[in-house]
Every structure is written in C-alpha cells, then in structure tokens.
Amino acid sequence: MSEFFISLFEGWGFLKVPEQIEYLSDFGALAFNIWETIYVPALATLFAYIIGLPLGIILVTGEEGGVSPMPKVLMDVLNTIVNLLRSVPFLILMVMVIPLSRLILGTSVGTAATIVPLTVAAAPYVARLVEISLREMDRGVIEAAQAMGCSPWQIVTKVMLPECRPSLINGLTNASITILGYGAMAGAIGGGGLGSVALMRGHGRNQKIVMYAAVIILVILVQVIQSIGTAWSVKSDRRINNNTKSKRRKSL
Amino acid sequence: MRVSEAIIQIQHLSKTFGGGEDAVHALEDISLEIQQGEIFGIIGLSGAGKSTLVRCMNLLERPTAGTVLVDGQDLTSLSEKELRLARRKITMIFQGFNLLMQRTCLKNVCFPMEIAGVPSAQAKKRAGELLELVGLGEKAAAYPAQLSGGQKQRVAIARALATEPKVLLCDEATSALDPTTTVSILGLLKELNHRLGVTVVVITHQMSVIEEICSRVAILDGGSVAEMGEVQEIFSNPTTDAARRLVYPGGVSAVQMPESARVVRISFNGGTAYDPLIASLAIDCGVKVNILGADTRNVGGKAVGTMLLGLPAHPSEAAKALSYIRAQKNITVEEVPDYHE
Numbered sequence: 001m002s003e004f005f006i007s008l009f010e011g012w013g014f015l016k017v018p019e020q021i022e023y024l025s026d027f028g029a030l031a032f033n034i035w036e037t038i039y040v041p042a043l044a045t046l047f048a049y050i051i052g053l054p055l056g057i058i059l060v061t062g063e064e065g066g067v068s069p070m071p072k073v074l075m076d077v078l079n080t081i082v083n084l085l086r087s088v089p090f091l092i093l094m095v096m097v098i099p100l101s102r103l104i105l106g107t108s109v110g111t112a113a114t115i116v117p118l119t120v121a122a123a124p125y126v127a128r129l130v131e132i133s134l135r136e137m138d139r140g141v142i143e144a145a146q147a148m149g150c151s152p153w154q155i156v157t158k159v160m161l162p163e164c165r166p167s168l169i170n171g172l173t174n175a176s177i178t179i180l181g182y183g184a185m186a187g188a189i190g191g192g193g194l195g196s197v198a199l200m201r202g203h204g205r206n207q208k209i210v211m212y213a214a215v216i217i218l219v220i221l222v223q224v225i226q227s228i229g230t231a232w233s234v235k236s237d238r239r240i241n242n243n244t245k246s247k248r249r250k251s252l
Numbered sequence: 253m254r255v256s257e258a259i260i261q262i263q264h265l266s267k268t269f270g271g272g273e274d275a276v277h278a279l280e281d282i283s284l285e286i287q288q289g290e291i292f293g294i295i296g297l298s299g300a301g302k303s304t305l306v307r308c309m310n311l312l313e314r315p316t317a318g319t320v321l322v323d324g325q326d327l328t329s330l331s332e333k334e335l336r337l338a339r340r341k342i343t344m345i346f347q348g349f350n351l352l353m354q355r356t357c358l359k360n361v362c363f364p365m366e367i368a369g370v371p372s373a374q375a376k377k378r379a380g381e382l383l384e385l386v387g388l389g390e391k392a393a394a395y396p397a398q399l400s401g402g403q404k405q406r407v408a409i410a411r412a413l414a415t416e417p418k419v420l421l422c423d424e425a426t427s428a429l430d431p432t433t434t435v436s437i438l439g440l441l442k443e444l445n446h447r448l449g450v451t452v453v454v455i456t457h458q459m460s461v462i463e464e465i466c467s468r469v470a471i472l473d474g475g476s477v478a479e480m481g482e483v484q485e486i487f488s489n490p491t492t493d494a495a496r497r498l499v500y501p502g503g504v505s506a507v508q509m510p511e512s513a514r515v516v517r518i519s520f521n522g523g524t525a526y527d528p529l530i531a532s533l534a535i536d537c538g539v540k541v542n543i544l545g546a547d548t549r550n551v552g553g554k555a556v557g558t559m560l561l562g563l564p565a566h567p568s569e570a571a572k573a574l575s576y577i578r579a580q581k582n583i584t585v586e587e588v589p590d591y592h593e
Contacts, residue, residue, distance in 0.1 A: 144350035147310055148343065148364040148415075149336035158366070162354050238354045238395040 020209045023201070034217060036111050037193035041183040044118035045176050051123040055082070056130025057156055067142060068152035085124040090182050093121050094189050114183065114191035122179045129171035133164045166237035173229025177222050184218060194218055258321075259419055259451045260286040260309060265318030267304055278304040280475045282318070288418075291445050291452040293462040293483065295498060296472030302455045305472065306421050309453065310342045311335055323418055340368055343412040347424035349404040351396040357383060357407045358392040364414045375414075382410040386440060402433035409440065419451045420444075426461060438464045459498050463487065463551050471495050488521040488556040489584055500547060500558070514563045514570050515544065515588045518577055522554030529580065539564055539573040560588070 023029060059078065062070035088096070094117040098108040101116040137160055145159045161168070184195025194214040202211020234240065267279040279301045286292045296302045307313040308320055311327045320327045322342050330338060343364070351360050361379035362372075370378075383389050386406040396404055405425060412420055422441065426434040442465045445452050454466055462469050462483055470480040473494030479486055490496045518529075534540055541561045548557030561577075563570035577585050 138348075138350070140346055140348045140350040141352065143312060144344070144346060147312055147339060148367055148411075149339040150367050151336060154367055158363075159352065163352060165354060236354075238356075239397045 017209065020201075020207045023207075023210055024213055033192065033194050033197050033214075034221075036191075037180070037183065037195065037218070037221065040111060040114055040186070040191065040193060041118065041176065041179040044115050044122055044183065045126075045172075045179050047115065047119040048122035048126045048175065048179065049172075051119070052126025053130055055123070055127035056134065057160075059127060059131045060134040060160075061152060061156060067146070067155045082124040082127055085120065086128070088121075090117075090121050090185055091188065093117055094186065098189075109190040111192035114186035114189065117189075118179055118182055118186065121182060122175060125178065126171075126175050129175055130168065133167035133171050134160055136167055137164055166233045166239075169229060169233040169236060173226060173233070176225050176229070180218070180221065180225070257288050258285040259288040259323055260284075260453070261319075261321040262309070263319045263321070265305075265308060265315050265320065267301075267308060267313060268316045278475055279308070279315075282475075282477055284470055284477060284480060286419075286451060286453060287468075289445070289449050289451055290468060291442070291454060291466050293454045293456065293466035293469040294472055295456055295459065295462050295469060296494070297457060297497070300472040301475040302457075302472050303423060306344075306423050306453065306455045309419075309421060310339055310344060340364070340415040341417050342419040342421065343415060343417040344421040344423060345405065345408045345412050345425045347427045349396070349401070349408045349428075351404055351407055351411070353396050356393050356395055357388065357399070357410075360396065360407055361410045361414055364411060368415055379410070379414065382413055383407070385413075385444075386410045400433075401429050402437060405429065405433075405437050406440065409437075409444070413444070413448070413450070417450060419453060422452065422454045422456075424455055424457070427456065427458070434461070435464070441465060463549065471498060484522055484551050484554060484556055487551055488519045488558075513542075513565050516561050516563060516574065516577070517558055517586045517588050518561060519558045519584045519586070520548060520555050521582045521584065522551070522556050529577070529583070533573060533576060537572050537576050539569050539576070541573055 055078070058070070059075075059082075060066060061068045062075050062078075064072065085093075094114075097117045097120050100120070101108040101113045104116055105113055107113050141163065142155060142159060145155050150159065183191070183193060184198070187193065187196030187199040190196075194217055198211045198214035198218075201207045202214060262282055262284050265279060265282045266277070269276040269278055282305065294302050294305060304313055308315050309322070311320065311330075315328060318328075322338065325338060327335065327338060352363060355363070358376065358379050361382050362375045365375035365378065366372075380389070380392060383392055386409050388403060388406050388410070391399065391403065391407075396407065399407065408425075409420075420441075425441075426437050429437060438461060441452055441454075444450055445465075452465075454461060456462060466483050468481065469483045469486055471478045471486065471492070471494050473492070478492045478494035479490065486495055487499060490499045530541065530543065541563055543559060544562050545560040546557065548555060548559065550556075563573050574585065577583060
C-alpha cells in the first residue's frame with residue numbers, strides 16, 4: 001500500500017519520501033530549525049531598532065521646523081544613506097557586508113553571521129517606519145508641549161514616543177515580518193532556519209514535501225506575529241474607547 | 253503707575269516670515285500693554301496676525317524685531333533653557349485642545365508638573381484638585397477620547413493652571429465649541445481670573461467672546477493694531493473700518509426707504525436705556541423715524557449698541573429729529589451718506 005503512495009508522490013515530483021518524512025518527524029531537528037528562524041530575525045530586529053529608532057527620531061526632529069533642527073547638510077547625508085541602503089537588494093547586501101560580519105563576529109558564515117547583514121538591511125527600513133509613525137503626530141500637541149517648557153528630549157521621550165505608541169507597535173510588527181522574510185533568504189549564504197531548509201532540502205535535494213512544510217510553518221509564524229502585533233497595538237491605543245472597540249469587534 | 257502693573261509689555265514688535273520678495277509681514281510695529289489681572293481680548297479676522305501675536309507672547313514664534321516683556325522679564329533676551337522656565341508662568345490653551353491622547357486626564361494635568369520636576373505624589377494631588385476646580389473631578393481616570401469638546405478644554409485649562417501661571421493665553425479656545433459650551437468655558441475663565449487673579453489673554457475672531465468676558469480689547473487688522481481700548485468704548489463707537497467690520501459683521505439689512513431720506517447711525521454708549529428714545533422722539537417732537545436696523549446688547553451691565561435710523565423725508569423734520577437725538581446724553585450720531593448705494 002505504502003509502495004503505491006510513494007510511487008504516486010514520485011510521479012508528482014516528490015522524491016525520497018521516506019527521507020522527508022524522517023526529517024519532518026524528527027521533532028528535534030525541525031524544532032531547532034524553527035528556533036533558528038525565530039531567534040535570528042528577533043535579534044536582528046532588536047539590533048535594527050537600536051540603530052533605526054534613534055535614526056528615525058532624528059529624521060523627524062532634525063528637519064527644518066522640527067523640535068531640534070540639525071544642519072541641513074547632515075540631514076541630507078542621513079537621508080541619502082538610508083535611501084542607499086534601502087535600494088540595495090538584500091541578496092547583494094548580504095554578500096557586500098561579509099567583511100563587516102568577519103570584523104564583528106570573526107566569521108561570515110553560519111547562522112549567527114546572518115544577523116549582521118539582516119541588521120544592516122533592516123536598520124534603515126526601521127528608521128523609515130519610525131519616521132512615518134512620528135510624522136502622524138499632531139503638530140499642535142508638540143506646540144503645546146513646547147509652550148509648557150518641554151526640552152526637545154522631553155518632547156521625544158514624553159510626548160512623541162508615547163503618543164505614537166500604537167503606530168510604532170504596528171511598525172514593529174511590520175519590521176519583524178519583513179526581517180523574518182529576509183532571514184529566510186539568508187539560507188543562501190549558509191544561515192540556518194526554515195528558509196535554509198526550504199532552499200537546501202526542498203529545492204536542492206528536491207524534497208518538495210519538506211519545502212511545503214517549511215513554507216506552511218513560515219506562514220503560520222507570520223500570522224501569529226501579525227495577530228499579536230495588531231492586538232497589542234489596538235489594546236494600547238487610548239484614542240479608541242471601549243465602546244468603539246467592541247463595535248469594531250462586532251463588525252469584524 | 254500703570255506701567256508697573258503691566259504683566260505683558262510688547263514694544264514695537266514685528267514678525268516677518270520668509271525673506272526677500274516672498275517675505276510675509278505678519279505683524280508690523282505692535283505695541284501694547286496687558287495689565288495684571290485683566291482679561292484682555294485680541295480680535296481680528298483670519299490672517300490678521302492674532303495667532304502669531306499670541307505666539308510671540310511666549311516666544312513660540314521669535315519676533316523679527318521688538319521686545320516682549322512678561323512680568324518685567326525680556327523674553328527675547330533669554331536663552332532656550334531660561335525661556336523654558338519662563339514659559340511655566342505664561343501657559344496656553346488651544347482651539348484643538350492639544351491634550352495627550354494616550355494619557356488619562358489626571359496624567360495630562362500632571363504633565364507640566366512632571367516637566368517641572370514636581371514629585372509625582374504631589375503632582376497627582378494638585379492635578380486632582382485642579383480637575384475639581386474645572387468641574388471634572390470624576391473624570392480623572394478617563395482618557396481624552398472619552399470626553400466631549402467642552403470637557404477636553406476644561407482638562408486643557410486645568411493643565412495650563414498646573415504650574416501656577418501668571419498669564420493664561422487662550423488661542424481661539426472656544427472656536428471649536430458650540431455656543432452653549434462656549435459660554436460655559438468663558439464663564440470658567442472669568443471665574444478663574446476672579447478667583448486666582450490669573451491674567452487672561454483671549455484671542456478670537458468672535459466679537460461675542462470679547463463682549464462676554466473681556467475688559468479691554470485690541471483689534472488687529474493686517475498685522476497691526478487698528479484700535480485698542482475698553483471693550484464698551486469700542487463696541488459703542490468703533491472708529492476704524494476694521495472695528496466696524498467686527499462690530500457689525502453682517503452689516504445691516506436694507507429696508508424699503510424713500511431715496512431722498514437721510515440715514516443716521518446712533519450709538520448708545522452705555523448708561524441710557526435705548527428703548528424710550530424712539531418713543532420720546534415721537535412724543536416730544538412729533539417726528540416718526542424708521543428703525544432700519546439695530547444691534548444692541550448688554551455689555552458689562554450697560555446698554556451699548558447701535559441703531560440705524562431712517563429720518564423723515566421732509567428736511568425740517570429730519571433736522572428736528574437730528575438735533576433732538578444730538579441733545580441726548582451718552583448717544584453719538586453719525587450720518588450714513590452712502591446708505592442708498
């Protein structure tokens with residue numbers, strides 16, 4: 001009976017079914033790959049925010065008419081760097097930052113080494129996301145804060161960031177998902193995770209079942225991140241009172 | 253004597269936006285004094301420069317020329333840091349309320365104290381008292397999104413009072429509110445001015461706001477002060493075009509009149525009741541006049557306003573009526589030569 005199914009799968013292009021089932025049923029191996037898929041982008045997201053959050057804030061506060069204007073030349077340079085980094089395709093960027101990975105981690109291959117290119121690629125993206133969120137800020141509220149004697153630092157930490165919290169959370173959700181996607185691509189330079197599994201086993205060794213399984217797990221991960229992010233953002237938003245929240249749920 | 257009482261002194265203030273050919277002269281050579289404890293109105297049509305002027309009073313806008321003295325301190329000479337300290341004494345409320353939407357009302361009122369470094373427990377206690385003062389004690393834990401416009405403005409007022417300011421600047425504070433709420437907010441401002449002695453500067457485009465609470469008013473037109481003085485005086489006898497446009501916003505409605513008749517505008521300057529005038533004119537002189545339009549109201553307990561009268565077509569009767577009205581106390585008469593045009 002199983003012979004029949006195996007030949008059927010082989011007919012559809014699914015080869016070496018027993019091997020694939022063996023991999024998929026080896027919980028440890030699969031779990032490790034899922035773990036790599038989560039922790040690498042998670043760390044990269046963290047580092048991307050360490051760089052991108054201040055950068056995004058400066059992009060808003062430093063412009064002419066901002067709360068702490070900076071020299072125009074400096075702002076132009078910052079904007080150009082952000083745009084340049086964002087316009088390099090990720091696959092090429094990964095190769096380009098190999099020397100940097102070697103400098104920071106001593107190696108340019110392996111799972112941990114992919115954190116460096118991921119961070120470099122994601123930081124300017126995060127900066128733009130933060131910038132977009134902060135631009136939603138009502139100018140009048142900032143003016144009110146200035147009229148109350150707030151310093152630029154107090155305006156950023158006590159007014160802009162807390163007031164834009166729901167939007168910043170949405171940005172974080174968006175960034176995590178994008179970085180998760182980039183992380184899957186990092187399989188191409190020897191990074192681990194489900195992306196690598198789908199690429200190496202699924203495509204390289206023509207194990208299609210493994211490939212689809214890896215993709216399905218990635219889809220589930222994205223769904224989970226999105227749901228948690230949206231729920232967190234809505235829950236933290238005090239502009240929506242409880243009545244409209246329940247109405248919104250009903251309409252969904 | 254008055255100089256020493258002035259809380260705000262603005263001298264030869266000008267503000268120009270941009271430069272070269274595109275320069276916009278928002279304010280030109282403004283000088284005015286606001287006395288300690290008064291409610292001072294600044295009125296003008298859109299684009300007259302009211303908002304720029306009020307922003308020059310706390311230096312949210314830096315004047316191009318001139319000085320701004322608040323409580324004897326020249327704000328234009330202060331460093332950024334000193335200016336931030338000075339701003340605690342001259343606070344502001346806005347048309348759009350500008351509350352922090354992610355903080356509760358109590359936390360909103362705490363905010364300026366947090367900035368000033370007041371210990372949290374003390375700030376919360378005072379914030380609670382201030383919310384009670386503006387009549388919103390039970391809304392301390394509510395978020396601004398759950399409040400009506402009038403309630404939001406009350407929270408903004410409580411917040412503005414947190415640092416015990418000497419001056420409260422109100423920038424179109426009631427323009428987004430309905431008439432009933434406007435009256436209650438103006439009542440609150442009046443009460444706070446009375447109880448706390450805080451000087452209030454009201455920026456508005458609505459004459460009704462000025463007449464409701466202000467003692468003195470400056471009329472701003474095209475970036476300069478067109479007229480300034482006691483509200484009652486300006487209401488009863490506006491001398492500039494800008495003032496007239498504001499006092500009679502809709503103009504007066506035309507009534508069928510013989511082409512030859514003379515039309516006069518009479519102004520009641522307070523003190524006299526206006527109703528008996530027309531009657532006594534008829535009884536004493538036997539002359540009947542047409543009331544073409546009237547805009548009379550009660551300002552500060554006194555009758556002020558204007559009436560547009562059509563005099564009888566017969567020249568001698570008209571002259572008789574005119575001399576009778578001229579003889580009255582507290583009434584000024586002015587002929588309107590172009591009424592029929």
